[in-house]
Amino acid sequence: MRKEKVKLTGAEIVVEELKNEGVEVAFGIPGGVLLDLYNVLYGDDTILHILMRHEQCAAHAADGYARVSGNPGVCIATSGPGATNLVTGLANANMDSAPVVALTGQVLTAAIGTNAFQEASTFTITMPVTKHNFMVKRTEDLPKVIHNAFYIANTGRKGVVLVDLPKDVLATRVEVDLHQRETFAGYKPRTKPNKAQIKKAAEALANAERPVILAGGGVISTDAAEELRHLAEFLGAPVVTTLIGKGAIPEDHPFSLGMAGMHGRIYANRVIYECDALLALGTRFSDRLTGWQLDQFAPDAKLIHVDIDAAEINKNIQVDIPIVGDAKLTIADIIKSLEKKKRADMNAGKGKNLSVWVQRIKEMHSACDECIKDVGRTGSSISDRFIKEISAILDDNAIVTTEVGQCQMFAAHYYITKKPRTFISSGGLGTMGFGFPAAIGAKVAAPDRKVLDIAGDGSFLMTCQDLATCVENDIPVVVCIFNNCYLGMVRQWQELFFDKKYSHTCLGRTTDFVKLVEAFGGYGERVEKPEELKDALHNAFASGKPAVIDMIVGWDDKILPMIPPGGGLTGMIGTERCKNI
Amino acid sequence: MQKHIISLLVEDHPGVLTRMSGMFTMRGINITSLTVSPCEQDGLSRMTVVIDGPDSVLEKVRKQISNLIEVVRVIDLAENRAIIRDLCLIKVHVRDAEDRSTVMQLSETWGAKIVDATLDAVIIELTDEPRRIDRFVDLIKQFGVKQLFRTGVTAIGI
Numbered sequence: 001m002r003k004e005k006v007k008l009t010g011a012e013i014v015v016e017e018l019k020n021e022g023v024e025v026a027f028g029i030p031g032g033v034l035l036d037l038y039n040v041l042y043g044d045d046t047i048l049h050i051l052m053r054h055e056q057c058a059a060h061a062a063d064g065y066a067r068v069s070g071n072p073g074v075c076i077a078t079s080g081p082g083a084t085n086l087v088t089g090l091a092n093a094n095m096d097s098a099p100v101v102a103l104t105g106q107v108l109t110a111a112i113g114t115n116a117f118q119e120a121s122t123f124t125i126t127m128p129v130t131k132h133n134f135m136v137k138r139t140e141d142l143p144k145v146i147h148n149a150f151y152i153a154n155t156g157r158k159g160v161v162l163v164d165l166p167k168d169v170l171a172t173r174v175e176v177d178l179h180q181r182e183t184f185a186g187y188k189p190r191t192k193p194n195k196a197q198i199k200k201a202a203e204a205l206a207n208a209e210r211p212v213i214l215a216g217g218g219v220i221s222t223d224a225a226e227e228l229r230h231l232a233e234f235l236g237a238p239v240v241t242t243l244i245g246k247g248a249i250p251e252d253h254p255f256s257l258g259m260a261g262m263h264g265r266i267y268a269n270r271v272i273y274e275c276d277a278l279l280a281l282g283t284r285f286s287d288r289l290t291g292w293q294l295d296q297f298a299p300d301a302k303l304i305h306v307d308i309d310a311a312e313i314n315k316n317i318q319v320d321i322p323i324v325g326d327a328k329l330t331i332a333d334i335i336k337s338l339e340k341k342k343r344a345d346m347n348a349g350k351g352k353n354l355s356v357w358v359q360r361i362k363e364m365h366s367a368c369d370e371c372i373k374d375v376g377r378t379g380s381s382i383s384d385r386f387i388k389e390i391s392a393i394l395d396d397n398a399i400v401t402t403e404v405g406q407c408q409m410f411a412a413h414y415y416i417t418k419k420p421r422t423f424i425s426s427g428g429l430g431t432m433g434f435g436f437p438a439a440i441g442a443k444v445a446a447p448d449r450k451v452l453d454i455a456g457d458g459s460f461l462m463t464c465q466d467l468a469t470c471v472e473n474d475i476p477v478v479v480c481i482f483n484n485c486y487l488g489m490v491r492q493w494q495e496l497f498f499d500k501k502y503s504h505t506c507l508g509r510t511t512d513f514v515k516l517v518e519a520f521g522g523y524g525e526r527v528e529k530p531e532e533l534k535d536a537l538h539n540a541f542a543s544g545k546p547a548v549i550d551m552i553v554g555w556d557d558k559i560l561p562m563i564p565p566g567g568g569l570t571g572m573i574g575t576e577r578c579k580n581i
Numbered sequence: 582m583q584k585h586i587i588s589l590l591v592e593d594h595p596g597v598l599t600r601m602s603g604m605f606t607m608r609g610i611n612i613t614s615l616t617v618s619p620c621e622q623d624g625l626s627r628m629t630v631v632i633d634g635p636d637s638v639l640e641k642v643r644k645q646i647s648n649l650i651e652v653v654r655v656i657d658l659a660e661n662r663a664i665i666r667d668l669c670l671i672k673v674h675v676r677d678a679e680d681r682s683t684v685m686q687l688s689e690t691w692g693a694k695i696v697d698a699t700l701d702a703v704i705i706e707l708t709d710e711p712r713r714i715d716r717f718v719d720l721i722k723q724f725g726v727k728q729l730f731r732t733g734v735t736a737i738g739i
Contacts, residue, residue: 004637123596128603132650135595184592185625186653311644 031078059089095428138181156189218282293568
């Protein structure tokens with residue numbers, strides 16, 4: 001390792017270390033205590049700094065950037081309100097295990113704890129919403145802290161690391177060794193799966209007559225889509241996904257049955273109920289996936305759970321074969337083990353015929369496919385058709401982000417995702433206002449690809465001020481608002497489970513979203529029918545500007561089928577239109 | 582509900598205690614006692630945490646605490662596989678010479694030390710297993726306990 005001492009200010013060290021970590025983009029807003037840091041960023045052409053209009057958006061943009069590029073996203077906020085505004089975005093990224101490094105300014109070390117101007121205890125506030133956080137007290141510590149922040153954020157189960165930087169730590173000039181490193185004795189992320197467990201898993205899968213694979217976010221974050229497809233085809237097993245796992249397998253693949261869970265597809269849930277072996281990859285069995293009647297979750301199956309985080313094993317679901325490891329390495333090992341077993345079985349004249357199961361999977365796939373692909377057919381509501389149009393218009397490389405609520409579930413249900421890292425949504429935290437700033441991050445990560453946010457009128461207004469960021473920085477993302485003038489998902493629950501008492505969910509129709517985007521300097525258009533969307537989207541993309549398409553949908557549109565609260569995987573309601581096979 | 586003694590080896594950094602206790606808070610688990618001190622390795626500290634809770638929940642918390650970056654090791658100490666000690670300081674009211682002599686005799690029998698005495702009170706120190714301290718405190722209560730301090734449990738595996 002090189003050892004060289006140089007004399008630098010804390011701010012210069014931070015920027016040098018960011019470059020060492022390969023950081024190309026940062027989303028942030030400066031402030032009083034960050035003047036030293038921003039002074040160094042002035043005129044720097046290695047790191048592209050995008051000036052956001054709200055810190056929450058900076059965190060979401062870093063999150064979106066990370067999920068699309070696979071590299072840690074960086075966001076910067078000043079002390080006090082800057083840092084507290086970040087919190088929602090950090091919690092969101094951490095819940096969905098997205099690698100994000102946040103840098104926050106802090107008041108002078110001597111002033112900490114005195115209620116100084118713009119002081120907040122960022123260190124303690126962000127502790128429960130980050131994987132780890134640092135409060136730097138000495139400028140000399142900066143090289144190793146910044147390095148560790150990236151190392152921790154981007155290894156093991158990925159997550160958020162925050163570094164709190166007091167003003168004087170940034171301003172002080174010291175002689176440092178930029179290559180000093182320090183490891184944590186207690187942090188040794190395990191990626192390689194245990195061989196004995198792999199053997200057990202392969203055995204259980206090979207002996208199964210109705211194997212099913214459940215793919216979560218771990219498959220996407222380890223870039224294991226290829227391996228997953230290979231395994232599914234080798235096993236003759238259908239693949240269902242979680243919301244964050246959407247894109248782990250091309251959803252037009254005959255073995256893909258789409259998303260499972262509360263708003264999943266009926267057959268995705270049914271195969272989890274029917275299977276005799278379930279291979280769950282990189283998922284934490286959230287309640288939105290399993291439902292609440294756990295006796296309906298894979299009741300007859302040998303349950304194999306692969307996760308990089310040992311704390312997830314047996315947390316929400318009791319499993320038979322736990323494997324702690326990286327999804328990609330584990331799938332590869334399982335395939336190897338299965339191939340070996342298959343050769344041995346063939347030599348012994350054994351071998352199982354899964355053709356009945358495979359046939360059934362194909363039938364299930366096409367039963368849902370008809371409904372999902374037929375643009376002219378209205379399912380439970382007009383909103384379905386808007387998503388189908390979007391799905392038909394966008395190319396395979398386009399990136400879709402979503403807000404949270406009905407629009408998100410319509411997208412999860414009907415948007416056909418073909419590639420990993422092209423469907424970006426707020427899963428764990430369910431943050432309204434996530435999709436638009438995440439789209440900004442996505443577009444910065446992939447400027448040559450189309451980026452579209454599927455939004456609701458409620459969620460878009462939570463972060464729409466960053467239209468200014470898009471216009472100023474020439475980030476042409478397109479927002480499609482499902483305008484039903486309601487907080488739709490809450491309204492849907494009020495209709496179905498609270499006697500149609502629409503308590504405080506009506507947003508009204510007074511906001512003119514076309515004028516709004518035009519006021520920011522973007523392009524806007526309103527469409528009232530799904531068939532008009534094609535032209536509108538064409539115009540939006542052709543404008544080269546940030547754009548909003550205000551799509552008028554039914555106020556009482558519902559996303560169905562669904563598992564009602566308290567229900568289980570077999571108790572979906574609103575299945576009348578589903579083909580029964 | 583079962584009592585658990587969790588022994589942690591952690592980095593000696595500010596905030597480690599908050600991180601650790603935050604995990605218990607998140608799960609709604611009450612900490613019965615907690616001791617923190619330096620240990621045989623520079624830069625590391627040992628914590629002994631006593632908690633009450635169902636085994637299933639504790640196992641989950643134990644794993645989540647292991648996940649903390651600054652936690653080096655977590656051990657759930659079984660009571661029969663550990664030496665467990667608690668230190669107790671009690672200020673006991675003594676009305677007269679008879680009380681005084683009974684308290685002193687009892688203390689001697691229990692292996693406790695009289696560490697200070699005034700005209701109307703004595704201060705007793707007892708280091709022992711928590712259960713024995715419980716019994717001693719119960720016994721001495723009848724004389725009138727003015728103040729009672731316990732350090733909380735520290736434990737070492739055998």
